[in-house]
Amino acid sequence: MADPHVPHEAEVVERIQESPTIFTLRLRFTDPARHAAFRFEPGQFNMLYLYGVGEIPISIVSDPRDEHLFDHTIRVVGRVTKGFTQLKAGDRLGVRGPYGRGWPLRRAKGRDVMVVTGGLGCAPVVSVINYVIRRRDDFRRLVIMQGVKHSDDLIWRSQYSLWSRQRDTQVLVAADAGAALWPWHIGRVTELFDRVLIDAARAVVMMCGPEGMMRVAIDNLLHKGVPEDGIYLSMERSMQCAVGLCGHCQYGGKFACKDGPVFAYPEVKPLFGIRGF
């Protein structure tokens, strides 16, 4: 029986600095057979191991059809992510995964898709946006909603412009505070819900970011007529084992690592927004 706790060696093929505190590592397992067998769905995550320092869960942001590499976008926040900033092309790390339940992309097929993010929590849903845009005919309208504290926090800024020029696509970006030449809304992202054009009853909404932001977004969406089970959210909790054993990621009776991290809203509704869970 293979030990579920043990990582496998992977190599950094490319490192991309996205912003002063955010970078992307493009990886490949050093064992070609393992790499060839590696499959994942958008919204799933890997445990990344920094030699001698520790492991952290990071979502996979690349397209599942990309057979060459898989990408992780990392924001520098703690001791392990600080350590990861030093990695450059050719460096080795440990990877195990993929883990968890990803975004409901099969269910979203043939429907309007709306993506809502806030803060810097955009990486997991950017994989959804790219997925939809690459398979544009499989989906109907695409609405992208992103809020940031300050306009400088928006990474992939040029991509938002690019996306906004796609057909049947609406991009709504807001910054609480904006620098000069900010083309989008100044204020809370949640102020933009009136402008959202979707077939609410059949839309699939996917969101991640701070829970306070998601709470407000859910209330607005329900008011617009989006059914509760059309709303999916990615719940971030402490994860150390990623296989439902260590207990840190429990959210009521759910284990975010294996039952999530993506949940349909009705699954988490009873505890959502209650401080301490």
Next chain:
Amino acid sequence: MNNARPRIAVHKFASCDGCQLAFLNLGEDLLALAQAVEIVHFAEAGPVDPDAAVDIAFIEGSISTPEDAERVRRVRANSRYLVTVGACATSGGLQALRNFADAREWLAAIYAKPEYIQSLATSTPISSHVKVDLELWGCPVSGRQLLAATRSLLFAVPPWYEKDKVCLECKRHQNVCVMVAKGAPCLGPVTRAGCGALCPAFRRDCYACYGPAENPNAESLARRFEGLGLMPEAVARRFLFINGAAPAFAEAGLKRRGKPHD
């Protein structure tokens, strides 16, 4: 830290030297340490260059004289990363007991010519004077803590630091709880882990030499000690000891000091 070996210094302030011994008692690891870093100042071990610029400065001892208050600023200015080691440097230490008394009166009672003694009225932790990057608690610190912190810095990541309670370590060692089974006034439930629950492993009650853990409920524990039969002053003395100046302990202790023994 770049590829060159990081330069380290070990400075001593008001202290007993016991924490410096935690370095010297590392055994084989001391050789590994000497290879991994360049020790530029460590008077107790030999090298003396107190004003050298270093990557990591370890500080033992508290600030108890005007001269030391000045010296610690120079150490800070010369160091990229500053680590306090031990109770004295981190909370003021045993000598901070004078913070709760009239230090001048004590001086007069002990020294024939107290006017020759130049010392501050209080003993204070390094963090009261300069910015501290990492605090290692313990009286003394353990070699394991020093090595783990150094290794993290060599990996160029912030060191991990212990903040859980002694009880977690104690139960992992499967010790029998001295408080529940013997009624001993053990401070483990409010004290930071890191010692490996050394005292309870020898059937003794913890006396909090690793300082307060995160989220300590010293007041509830103090009430429990009273329930075990300790007089208020005895409870106060449990808390007002090696790390008595740490706010969580000072509060629970001082509240009971001077209370009549009823």
Next chain:
Amino acid sequence: MESGFLPRTRFQTLLDALHRAGYRCVGPRVRDGAIVYDTLTRAEELPRGMRDRQAPGRYRLEQTGNPRFFSWANGPQALKPFVFAPQEPLWRSERNASGEIRFAEISPPAERLAIIGVRACDLAALRLQDRHFQEGVVADSHYAARRRNLILIAVHCTHPADTCFCVSTGDGPRATQDFDLALSELDDGYLVQAGSEPGRELAAQLTLTRATAAQREAAAREIEESAKSQTRRLPSRQLRDALFANLEHPRWNDVAERCLSCGNCTAVCPTCFCHSEAEEPTLAGDHSRHLRLWDSCFTQGHSYIHGLTIRADTRTRYRQWLTHKLGSWHDQYGRSGCVGCGRCIAWCPVGIDITEEAAAICGGGTHG
């Protein structure tokens, strides 16, 4: 299936049979003022005549002069440390000069272990740990390796402590599941009952006499009396809805005033499974071990995610523990996570009583 009667004078033959089969025997011994599980080679090492007195935050032993070996209620340990180790390395990594990293699993020692004196509550807890560690999406190989090397000699509990409430959780005092042998202790010896094939093989090696009807009746009566003597109870076996309907109950603040947030309850709890992982590199940096350690929902680290602590205060930590133990366990494993062993009551340094807190929050009495 009852196999017969083993006189107390021949208890050593049970240990001998286990030793011959390659087992290290672990059983109740007195250490540091408590009954703990420790290596057992001779029957004389058993705690003959020892009786425990337990109360919230208090445990004491006394000698009664009674000839029995098992006239006590559980001490601080359960079976948990023998299957889910308090701290153990999971794997190691090595980095060579060119930066390549190699990983290797570290397997637990494959020691065959016979545990003697196991109580019904702890067997029920083991069943829950089995479900958590080896019957989920992935099986934990470290737990599984220890678990399959265990042989369990249960003793039906005839001396519950004042802190016990296994009757109200439905888990005791009679052992009914997952044992290899179960013993009923009488004044002169033991009724032996096999519960598995290895148990039957073991019983066959003992020289047993035929049990008399009087012995059977005495054994049944003792277990019945043991059940009747329990005074604590949980308000119900299903408290999930009541707990989650009372998340803002003032009692959570009240218990947070007393709770030390020290995690002792979770460490002695035979079902608590939370653990943290840690890295232990050598100073030279050439290799590193990845460990796991018992953790607790009462630590800050348990709910820490990059800069945010979800449960920063004791109120939310205690609430997490109780709502999980008595509430969301039902969603995870189809029953409450409490087996009524009472350890969290006795070994809480400030004597917080789970049955009292549950009753205060959910309603219902705790005694009766």
